[in-house]
Amino acid sequence: ETGVTQTPRHLVMGMTNKKSLKCEQHLGHNAMYWYKQSAKKPLELMFVYSLEERVENNSVPSRFSPECPNSSHLFLHLHTLQPEDSALYLCASSQEGADTQYFGPGTRLTVL
Amino acid sequence: GESVGLHLPTLSVQEGDNSIINCAYSNSASDYFIWYKQESGKGPQFIIDIRSNMDKRQGQRVTVLLNKTVKHLSLQIAATQPGDSAVYFCAENGAAGNKLTFGGGTRVLVKP
Numbered sequence: 219e220t221g222v223t224q225t226p227r228h229l230v231m232g233m234t235n236k237k238s239l240k241c242e243q244h245l246g247h248n249a250m251y252w253y254k255q256s257a258k259k260p261l262e263l264m265f266v267y268s269l270e271e272r273v274e275n276n277s278v279p280s281r282f283s284p285e286c287p288n289s290s291h292l293f294l295h296l297h298t299l300q301p302e303d304s305a306l307y308l309c310a311s312s313q314e315g316a317d318t319q320y321f322g323p324g325t326r327l328t329v330l
Numbered sequence: 331g332e333s334v335g336l337h338l339p340t341l342s343v344q345e346g347d348n349s350i351i352n353c354a355y356s357n358s359a360s361d362y363f364i365w366y367k368q369e370s371g372k373g374p375q376f377i378i379d380i381r382s383n384m385d386k387r388q389g390q391r392v393t394v395l396l397n398k399t400v401k402h403l404s405l406q407i408a409a410t411q412p413g414d415s416a417v418y419f420c421a422e423n424g425a426a427g428n429k430l431t432f433g434g435g436t437r438v439l440v441k442p
Contacts, residue, residue: 222373224373260419260432260433260434260435261374261419261432263429263430266429274429308373308374317362317364317379317423317430318364318376318379319430320376321366321373321374321375322373323371323372323373324372324373
């Protein structure tokens with residue numbers, strides 16, 4: 219349960235706000251991921267960082283900006299979001315080259 | 331972490347009975363499969379995985395079966411307990427890179 223942590227757990231923001239989501243992994247992994255889980259769709263991969271370099275950006279709008287300062291931390295910077303961006307944002311980590319991903323508890327984001 | 335609003339298939343199981351959750355995958359190149367459990371308000375939790383060189387793998391009260399011929403994966407839960415109530419996702423690694431492709435999930439409801 220504490221291998222991957224995410225803060226905050228809940229966030230309510232207006233469309234003009236800027237906020238950041240934080241993820242930290244304590245598993246010694248070197249690949250990290252952001253996923254979006256919304257009410258009407260299965261898990262959607264947003265970004266992948268491997269060895270601190272972004273290796274995947276699945277056509278995510280520029281209002282979402284990831285940052286990976288080191289292999290243990292991952293951020294998702296949010297600005298001028300839309301109500302349809304309301305969702306559960308999940309962070310995961312894995313060892314580079316390994317398939318098994320371990321998830322954090324998620325941040326429940328509501329955009330008003 | 332629940333997929334509220336997503337029309338998930340639901341399996342209602344009597345406490346103590348066995349549960350079988352099914353998943354069809356489409357990518358013949360997938361050689362790794364994983365099952366996750368997601369309880370309300372939490373992120374997906376790893377349950378069990380299997381590689382394509384196996385057709386069965388057992389864990390504690392769980393068994394995963396893989397039929398590569400028909401591209402079918404199943405998760406069996408023995409003696410289902412109230413704590414097993416959750417949404418269960420399968421995932422496969424057929425896409426390039428460190429990417430898992432997730433299914434839509436099945437909701438399991440355990441009746442006392």
